[in-house]
Amino acid sequence: MSTANPTDFFVVGDEIHDTKAPAGPIEQKWSTRKFEAKLVNPANRRKLSVIIVGTGLAGGAAAASLGEAGYNVLNFCYQDSPRRAHSIAAQGGINAAKNYRNDNDSVHRLFYDTVKGGDYRARETNVHRLAEVSANIIDQCVAQGVPFAREYGGLLDNRSFGGVQVQRTFYARGQTGQQLLIGAYQALERQVAAGTVAMYNRHEMLEVIVADGRARGIVTRNMVTGAIESWFADAVVLATGGYGNVFFLSTNAMGCNVTANWRAHRKGAYFGNPCYTQIHPTCIPVHGESQSKLTLMSESLRNDGRIWVPKRAEDCDKDPRQISEEDRDYYLERIYPAFGNLVPRDIASRQAKNMCDEGRGVGPKVGDARRGVYLDFSEAINRLGRDAVASRYGNLFDMYAQITGENPYETPMRIYPAVHYTMGGLWVDYDLMSSITGLYVTGQANFSDHGANRLGASALMQGLADGYFVLPNTINDYLAGAPFDKIDETHPAAVEAMRVVQERIDRLLAVDGDRTVDSFHKELGHIMWEYCGMERTEQGSHPRHRCHPQAARGVLEPRQGQRHERGLQSDPGAGRTSRRLHGAW
Amino acid sequence: MVTYQVQDVSPDMSFLEMLDLLNEDLTLKNEEPIAFDHDCREGICGMCGVVINGAAHGRSSSPVPTTTCQLHMRSFSDGATIDVEPWRAGAFPVIKDLVVDRTAFDRIIQAGGFISANTGAAPDAHAAPVSKIMADRAFDAATCIGCGACVAACPNGSAMLFTSAKITHLAMLPQGQPERFSRVKSMVAQHDAEGFGGCTNIGECSAVCPKEIPLDVISQLNRDLVASLFKRDGK
Ligand SMILES: Cc1cc2nc3c(=O)[nH]c(=O)nc-3n(C[C@H](O)[C@H](O)[C@H](O)COP(=O)(O)OP(=O)(O)OC[C@H]3O[C@@H](n4cnc5c(N)ncnc54)[C@H](O)[C@@H]3O)c2cc1C
Numbered sequence: 001m002s003t004a005n006p007t008d009f010f011v012v013g014d015e016i017h018d019t020k021a022p023a024g025p026i027e028q029k030w031s032t033r034k035f036e037a038k039l040v041n042p043a044n045r046r047k048l049s050v051i052i053v054g055t056g057l058a059g060g061a062a063a064a065s066l067g068e069a070g071y072n073v074l075n076f077c078y079q080d081s082p083r084r085a086h087s088i089a090a091q092g093g094i095n096a097a098k099n100y101r102n103d104n105d106s107v108h109r110l111f112y113d114t115v116k117g118g119d120y121r122a123r124e125t126n127v128h129r130l131a132e133v134s135a136n137i138i139d140q141c142v143a144q145g146v147p148f149a150r151e152y153g154g155l156l157d158n159r160s161f162g163g164v165q166v167q168r169t170f171y172a173r174g175q176t177g178q179q180l181l182i183g184a185y186q187a188l189e190r191q192v193a194a195g196t197v198a199m200y201n202r203h204e205m206l207e208v209i210v211a212d213g214r215a216r217g218i219v220t221r222n223m224v225t226g227a228i229e230s231w232f233a234d235a236v237v238l239a240t241g242g243y244g245n246v247f248f249l250s251t252n253a254m255g256c257n258v259t260a261n262w263r264a265h266r267k268g269a270y271f272g273n274p275c276y277t278q279i280h281p282t283c284i285p286v287h288g289e290s291q292s293k294l295t296l297m298s299e300s301l302r303n304d305g306r307i308w309v310p311k312r313a314e315d316c317d318k319d320p321r322q323i324s325e326e327d328r329d330y331y332l333e334r335i336y337p338a339f340g341n342l343v344p345r346d347i348a349s350r351q352a353k354n355m356c357d358e359g360r361g362v363g364p365k366v367g368d369a370r371r372g373v374y375l376d377f378s379e380a381i382n383r384l385g386r387d388a389v390a391s392r393y394g395n396l397f398d399m400y401a402q403i404t405g406e407n408p409y410e411t412p413m414r415i416y417p418a419v420h421y422t423m424g425g426l427w428v429d430y431d432l433m434s435s436i437t438g439l440y441v442t443g444q445a446n447f448s449d450h451g452a453n454r455l456g457a458s459a460l461m462q463g464l465a466d467g468y469f470v471l472p473n474t475i476n477d478y479l480a481g482a483p484f485d486k487i488d489e490t491h492p493a494a495v496e497a498m499r500v501v502q503e504r505i506d507r508l509l510a511v512d513g514d515r516t517v518d519s520f521h522k523e524l525g526h527i528m529w530e531y532c533g534m535e536r537t538e539q540g541s542h543p544r545h546r547c548h549p550q551a552a553r554g555v556l557e558p559r560q561g562q563r564h565e566r567g568l569q570s571d572p573g574a575g576r577t578s579r580r581l582h583g584a585w
Numbered sequence: 586m587v588t589y590q591v592q593d594v595s596p597d598m599s600f601l602e603m604l605d606l607l608n609e610d611l612t613l614k615n616e617e618p619i620a621f622d623h624d625c626r627e628g629i630c631g632m633c634g635v636v637i638n639g640a641a642h643g644r645s646s647s648p649v650p651t652t653t654c655q656l657h658m659r660s661f662s663d664g665a666t667i668d669v670e671p672w673r674a675g676a677f678p679v680i681k682d683l684v685v686d687r688t689a690f691d692r693i694i695q696a697g698g699f700i701s702a703n704t705g706a707a708p709d710a711h712a713a714p715v716s717k718i719m720a721d722r723a724f725d726a727a728t729c730i731g732c733g734a735c736v737a738a739c740p741n742g743s744a745m746l747f748t749s750a751k752i753t754h755l756a757m758l759p760q761g762q763p764e765r766f767s768r769v770k771s772m773v774a775q776h777d778a779e780g781f782g783g784c785t786n787i788g789e790c791s792a793v794c795p796k797e798i799p800l801d802v803i804s805q806l807n808r809d810l811v812a813s814l815f816k817r818d819g820k
């Protein structure tokens with residue numbers, strides 16, 4: 001065991017406070033701020049430019065809205081189209097305080113539930129504003145043609161979600177994220193056609209350019225040609241999503257690799273609450289060493305499915321249908337009789353891990369343990385009939401069958417918790433500006449709205465609130481002071497940023513190593529999951545305790561190889577060297 | 586065409602995990618890995634897509650409609666030789682290996698695949714009720730993920746299924762009416778300008794579509810296109 005001090009690994013910085021939220025009661029802060037924020041007159045907006053990195057709900061909505069307002073927007077994403085940002089994968093729904101159900105919902109109740117759900121660690125002023133604009137989001141999306149679920153009378157349907165007592169969640173079958181994102185994407189493409197937004201897809205941001213104390217640009221790599229380029233604007237917005245992929249396996253997309261936030265952090269932007277990770281209890285378990293990502297299944301499955309493991313470890317490799325009732329341990333029902341299978345997410349996750357740690361997990365052995373528990377619908381099928389179960393969960397059962405090759409109507413499903421959402425992110429003030437002047441952070445990339453735990457259906461709400469309604473009303477306060485001094489690639493800050501990026505790439509390419517990038521990412525992800533995952537001890541999370549020091553440095557560039565160091569069209573050798581990295585850089 | 590051997594493939598692996606395995610192996614052998622597009626790996630972002638044994642997204646190997654990332658190796662027999670090709674279509678130039686340029690789809694959307702509603706200008710969401718039947722029809726069309734399989738499968742390289750899905754989504758909703766007829770004209774014009782072929786009702790597109798977009802969206806587009814000759818909506 002190492003004897004290093006924790007403070008060897010970090011410095012305690014100056015205290016930081018939000019100075020932008022105005023004084024006065026929380027209900028009036030947003031209207032006061034909107035009134036007090038400086039404005040930019042429409043004729044001047046044309047002369048100002050904003051870089052937005054990210055085209056998810058947070059970035060796409062902001063790019064469209066700032067374009068409509070008349071600013072020049074440069075919008076970047078690493079996918080081949082802005083429509084593919086990982087917001088697309090959200091299934092469940094989006095909250096809004098519409099009170100269409102007449103069930104006593106209100107802005108205050110949505111605010112209260114979100115803050116309480118976050119264990120009182122969210123920034124309350126920001127959450128109140130979120131609740132205030134939530135109703136406008138639904139209006140905006142409907143106007144764009146987002147096909148939310150409707151009732152026979154033609155009005156919008158709602159469901160309850162995330163363990164709250166009101167029905168305030170709007171949804172679009174199991175694809176709410178996709179439909180919301182397509183709405184934002186279409187608004188964005190409309191602005192591309194109007195010439196206010198210039199879209200740069202297959203561009204990966206690798207550095208922020210901070211000149212004379214202000215964020216003024218970014219450095220990107222063109223993933224097709226490999227070109228490293230610098231871009232300049234009056235303000236920079238990061239809407240680059242979360243960092244679940246530091247655990248290697250998660251429900252996030254393969255490319256969600258936090259490079260953008262990490263680079264901003266290394267440039268001096270503070271990072272808040274990096275330790276807050278949400279682990280989702282109902283994911284499809286790992287099938288083997290070659291697993292590349294995990295798939296979430298809606299938690300609603302726990303309403304009718306019963307969770308169990310065999311009482312005896314020797315039964316774990318038996319066909320579950322051959323295990324008699326008395327040999328099954330319905331452990332959640334046993335330990336928490338009042339809640340049963342509907343215990344909160346974190347408890348359901350932790351107990352599943354405990355059962356597997358005891359050697360009672362089921363499914364294939366991955367490494368030295370079986371990591372899965374049964375989620376059994378046989379009782380529900382007997383009680384309600386197969387058709388009723390199919391009408392509630394049919395699409396989830398189909399998805400499960402497609403991935404696992406097993407029929408959940410006949411054998412119990414296997415589930416295991418997986419990393420799902422990261423609540424932490426770059427620190428921002430009430431205006432969503434980070435600790436770097438002129439660098440804004442929106443959506444999942446910032447730390448502000450979910451505290452220690454995100455309530456279901458509130459991330460989509462935050463992304464669109466930030467993108468449509470918050471940023472467009474706060475960034476003008478800063479841009480009112482622009483245009484700032486002219487800047488181009490000859491500015492020393494730009495030259496330095498380009499040099500640093502190039503040097504980092506050259507250093508990686510020069511390593512004639514014997515391991516692949518993915519092998520590092522997997523190993524590091526495994527360390528994170530084992531020691532900073534569901535259970536953390538002081539010793540386990542101590543950086544020197546488990547991390548291979550060389551490997552620990554490797555996490556700075558997760559999945560670089562996947563992104564083609566020199567671009568797809570570069571000389572044939574480049575891809576090869578890019579994927580051969582050695583442990584000792 | 587290059588032939589690779591892939592060892593230790595498990596039936597539970599997804600098709601892309603099999604490619605990952607091959608790429609890891611190629612990298613260790615100092616050979617160049619194969620470039621392919623992917624991101625969500627759960628069948629929703631539309632980024633993945635290759636032709637497998639002659640069928641877009643490997644439709645001929647899968648009992649159910651699927652994206653490439655949701656196809657699993659249990660669909661193939663042990664020791665099988667699998668042909669993998671990129672989408673082939675004039676309007677989707679190959680960038681490298683299995684990666685193609687599908688930005689033509691974005692430009693078709695730019696041509697009118699939206700409802701002009703500036704942020705902040707929206708009326709209350711309940712101002713315009715939508716009958717469930719229309720809402721459902723709009724939804725079915727809106728599930729298109731923009732993967733391009735329909736184009737790859739079409740002998741004419743037509744993107745009519747993709748274009749019609751958007752037309753139908755927006756035409757079924759009251760919010761989509763004001764621009765309905767100018768939308769169909771400009772989107773079809775852009776479709777043709779991108780070099781996609783014409784539709785001759787072969788139906789290969791819908792057969793491979795991972796989201797089962799039905800062929801009747803194309804009839805909807807044709808009806809709206811004819812109507813647009815007589816109706817003007819101000820653009
Ligand atoms: C499976 C799943 C289900 C979910 N279900 C729900 C739900 O039901 N309800 C809910 O409220 N929330 C849900 N969430 C959470 C929610 O979807 C996300 O938190 C939210 O969509 C994030 O939006 P975003 O715009 O902040 O980021 P993203 O949508 O992740 O967008 C990030 C953008 O940044 C770009 N980017 C990132 N890094 C770079 C870089 N270095 N260079 C260039 N571009 C870059 C990407 O290209 C992308 O465009 C779910 C999440 C997952 C994974």
Ligand code: SF4
Pocket residue numbers: 728729730731732733734735736746747750790793794795796797798
């Ligand atoms: S219509 Fe189907 S096949 Fe064509 S792009 Fe859309 S989802 Fe893909």
Ligand code: FES
Pocket residue numbers: 622623624625626627628629630631632633634652653654655
């Ligand atoms: S990778 Fe997203 S649909 Fe296949």
